[in-house]
Amino acid sequence: MTMPFYVSPEQLMKDRADFARKGIARGRSVVVLVYDDGILFATENPSRALHKISEIYDRIAFAAVGKYNEFENLRVAGVRYADLRGYSYDRTDVTARGLANAYAQTLGTVFTTESKPLEVELVVAEVGATPADDQIYRLSYDGSVADEHGFVVMGGRAEQLHERLAGAWSEGMTLPQVLGVAVRTLGSVGADGALATEGAEREIAPTGLEVAVLDRHRDRRAFRRLHGPALAGLLDQHDE
Amino acid sequence: MTGSADTSGRLPDAFLRPGSSSFVDFLAAHSPDLLPGRRPASGSPAGAGDPLAPHATTIVALTFGTDGADGEAGRGVVMAGDRRATMGNLIASREMEKVFAADAYSAVGIAGSAGIAVELVRLFQLELEHYEKIEGSLLSLDGKANRLSTMIRQNLPLAMQGLAVVPLFGGYDLDRRAGRIFSYDVTGGRYEEHDYHSVGSGSVFARGALKKLWRPGLDADGAIATAVEALYDAADDDSATGGPDTVRQVWPVVVTVTAGGVQHAPDDQLAEMVEAIVAERRTAHVAAHGDRPAARRRTGREQGGAHA
Numbered sequence: 001m002t003m004p005f006y007v008s009p010e011q012l013m014k015d016r017a018d019f020a021r022k023g024i025a026r027g028r029s030v031v032v033l034v035y036d037d038g039i040l041f042a043t044e045n046p047s048r049a050l051h052k053i054s055e056i057y058d059r060i061a062f063a064a065v066g067k068y069n070e071f072e073n074l075r076v077a078g079v080r081y082a083d084l085r086g087y088s089y090d091r092t093d094v095t096a097r098g099l100a101n102a103y104a105q106t107l108g109t110v111f112t113t114e115s116k117p118l119e120v121e122l123v124v125a126e127v128g129a130t131p132a133d134d135q136i137y138r139l140s141y142d143g144s145v146a147d148e149h150g151f152v153v154m155g156g157r158a159e160q161l162h163e164r165l166a167g168a169w170s171e172g173m174t175l176p177q178v179l180g181v182a183v184r185t186l187g188s189v190g191a192d193g194a195l196a197t198e199g200a201e202r203e204i205a206p207t208g209l210e211v212a213v214l215d216r217h218r219d220r221r222a223f224r225r226l227h228g229p230a231l232a233g234l235l236d237q238h239d240e
Numbered sequence: 241m242t243g244s245a246d247t248s249g250r251l252p253d254a255f256l257r258p259g260s261s262s263f264v265d266f267l268a269a270h271s272p273d274l275l276p277g278r279r280p281a282s283g284s285p286a287g288a289g290d291p292l293a294p295h296a297t298t299i300v301a302l303t304f305g306t307d308g309a310d311g312e313a314g315r316g317v318v319m320a321g322d323r324r325a326t327m328g329n330l331i332a333s334r335e336m337e338k339v340f341a342a343d344a345y346s347a348v349g350i351a352g353s354a355g356i357a358v359e360l361v362r363l364f365q366l367e368l369e370h371y372e373k374i375e376g377s378l379l380s381l382d383g384k385a386n387r388l389s390t391m392i393r394q395n396l397p398l399a400m401q402g403l404a405v406v407p408l409f410g411g412y413d414l415d416r417r418a419g420r421i422f423s424y425d426v427t428g429g430r431y432e433e434h435d436y437h438s439v440g441s442g443s444v445f446a447r448g449a450l451k452k453l454w455r456p457g458l459d460a461d462g463a464i465a466t467a468v469e470a471l472y473d474a475a476d477d478d479s480a481t482g483g484p485d486t487v488r489q490v491w492p493v494v495v496t497v498t499a500g501g502v503q504h505a506p507d508d509q510l511a512e513m514v515e516a517i518v519a520e521r522r523t524a525h526v527a528a529h530g531d532r533p534a535a536r537r538r539t540g541r542e543q544g545g546a547h548a
Contacts (some may be wrong), residue, residue: 055373077255079373083263087366088274105250 014219016117020141025068025118029155031185032063032123032148033169034134035178038215038222040124042182043136043155045210048227053212055223057082057094059127061214065155066141067118074103075118082122098143100137108143117141121154127222129173157189164188174211180238181207206232251510264363264391273308276359277394293403294325294332296357298442298474298481299339299349301410302454303419303435304463314459316498319347319412319421320467322442323490324482325354334482339493343368346384346411347495351440353403356395360405364388381413382463385422386429395429408439412497419497421476442474442481463488464505465493467512 030043030052041053042065052071053063054077064071078099086094103122111117122139136148151169153161168181184211187201196202211226218224226234254270267274298321305315314519321338324331332354334339339349340361349359367387371379379387388409395405409422421433438446449470458466468484471492475483484491493509496503523535 017307054376072249073256073258076258077251077372080255080263080266081251083366083370083373084267084271086266087263087362088271102249102251106256109250216357240521 007223016111016240017142019119020111020119023066024141024154025156025158027065027160029153029154029158029168029186029189029227030063030065030123030154031161031165031182032125032136033165033173033178034131034150034171035135035175036131037175037217038213039113039127039134039136040175040178040182040211040213041125042061042179042186042209042211044204044208046185047207047210051210053210053225055212055221056084056099056124058091058220060094060096060099061125061212061223063123063125063154070118071120071122073108074118074122076126077106078103080202096124096137096209100124100139102206104143104145105137107139107141110214111142123148123154124154125195125214127216129216153185156193157195160195161188176237177233179211179234183235206235256320262387263367264387264394266370266426267363268299268514275296275394276356276363277391277398280517291296293296293470294336294354295480296321296336296338296351296354296440298322298438298440298446298471299351299408300438300443300446300450300467300470300474301349301408301421301433301436302450302463302466303410303421304460305419306457308316308512314498315418316460316496317347317411317421318460318463318467318472318494318496319349319408319410320492320494321349322471322482322492323485324475324480326480329479334488335490337493339495340365342384342409342411343372343378344501345378345414345499346381346409347497347502348388348410349408349439350405351408351443352405353398356398356403357402357405357407358409360391360395360407364391378414382414383422383433384411385409387426388422389428389430391428392424392426397429399426408437410497412499414499417499434532438470438474440481442476442478444472445477446474447471453546460496460498461509461525464509465513465516466496468492468510469517472517475499482483484510484518486514486518 020216028044042224043052045052050068054075056062058177062075081099081102082094094137100172107118118141124137125134128134136152136183138146151165153165164185183204187204188196190196192201211231213224214222215224288545301317303304303317310349319339323335325333325336342348342365348361349360359502368379388407404426406426408425413420418462421437423431423433423439436450453466453469472483477483491514494505
């Protein structure tokens with residue numbers, strides 16, 4: 001009989017975390033930025049069907065990086081959670097905080113009890129009446145939750161991109177301004193994964209972008225995708 | 241898990257199970273007690289006219305627009321409903337809304353047991369939105385009409401006990417580029433109607449009016465005026481249908497569905513149309529009877545078997 005092989009809990013958790021982190025860092029980044037009239041989500045995604053950014057509820061949106069099948073499953077669960085809660089109580093009783101908690105519990109349980117952690121990182125954002133009321137939660141593979149303010153970067157090169165955004169983003173920016181910042185940040189990671197120097201970022205065509213906003217001035221459903229001529233127009237506005 | 245909105249722990253497995261894009265199917269599997277038709281309905285099978293629950297009445301819908309030069313912006317559906325809910329021979333509500341936007345390109349009106357009907361509409365709206373969010377695309381108009389049919393069918397046990405709901409569904413078909421109307425029976429049967437249709441207690445009178453007033457090539461405003469006049473005629477002859485209330489300024493709810501989405505007709509426009517109809521009817525009455533009440537000569541005499 002072979003001796004059971006002892007692995008310390010520290011080592012076990014570390015291995016799992018490394019595994020998840022590696023999977024997440026492989027993908028392209030998603031950036032989330034607050035602007036004067038709402039919250040902007042942007043990522044580089046040539047597919048028009050496989051979304052990384054989606055609507056969850058009236059004022060709540062979801063963005064994810066990592067393995068598609070895993071975060072898609074969580075997204076659908078989130079839509080079901082929100083719709084069920086809104087149906088049994090009221091539409092105003094569906095909050096990003098509640099959803100973030102449910103996701104955190106799910107991610108945390110999978111991380112500790114199942115053989116493989118979920119290789120995903122999520123943002124759950126809720127747009128408020130003013131920028132001060134916006135809520136942005138960032139959830140990691142292990143179930144940890146961070147309450148973010150202003151902007152979030154997830155995915156490959158997240159730390160370096162975070163630094164760039166910290167320099168470029170400021171409160172009260174307009175939609176074309178934050179869109180410009182977002183696209184420049186996404187373009188600073190080259191096709192080979194290397195970081196470009198500031199000012200030498202890659203150009204990303206509008207067709208290669210997935211962009212959506214939570215517009216705080218829209219009635220009821222605040223989520224709106226930006227693509228085609230509308231997106232190109234906004235990008236041009238920034239360049240001028 | 242029966243605590244359907246329990247949020248304490250992780251998401252239940254049912255939430256994470258890959259499957260249908262239908263919210264109703266999800267509810268049926270996860271918390272069937274929340275579905276209107278699944279509740280155990282106890283008590284004796286009551287006949288029609290059960291006076292315990294409010295009853296909602298007449299809905300009319302008509303298509304408008306032509307294939308002419310106007311293009312797709314000029315085509316669509318108008319749906320309108322009166323505002324009265326009755327409970328036996330009492331008026332339960334004067335301000336009830338029975339016509340709702342189902343999603344961006346369709347509207348649903350309800351006649352029948354008010355409480356269940358409103359719940360059904362809420363579920364139907366959610367069903368369409370849920371599908372849209374999960375699939376990332378809209379259901380076809382036929383798909384929406386069929387979903388509504390399934391939901392009505394599930395309500396059959398309650399319908400047999402006198403709590404029937406009969407909706408009228410209308411929308412703009414993005415593929416055919418025209419407005420379409422669907423009617424239903426209590427068993428979930430779905431029938432496509434052409435040009436115009438009405439449901440509810442005053443529907444016979446409303447349909448008579450629509451038959452004379454509807455013509456091909458109506459524009460949106462003409463269709464709204466036609467719908468308001470049909471409801472006026474229904475209210476004239478059916479006690480359960482409310483006419484326009486000029487004292488409280490309560491007008492019918494009228495929605496227009498076109499390629500541009502669902503729009504509620506503004507109160508000023510409705511007030512103006514109601515005024516025009518009332519003025520026209522008064523002129524016709526004066527022309528026929530002179531400026532005096534129609535029944536003055538019969539005062540004090542027996543008036544058949546009518547209750548007064």
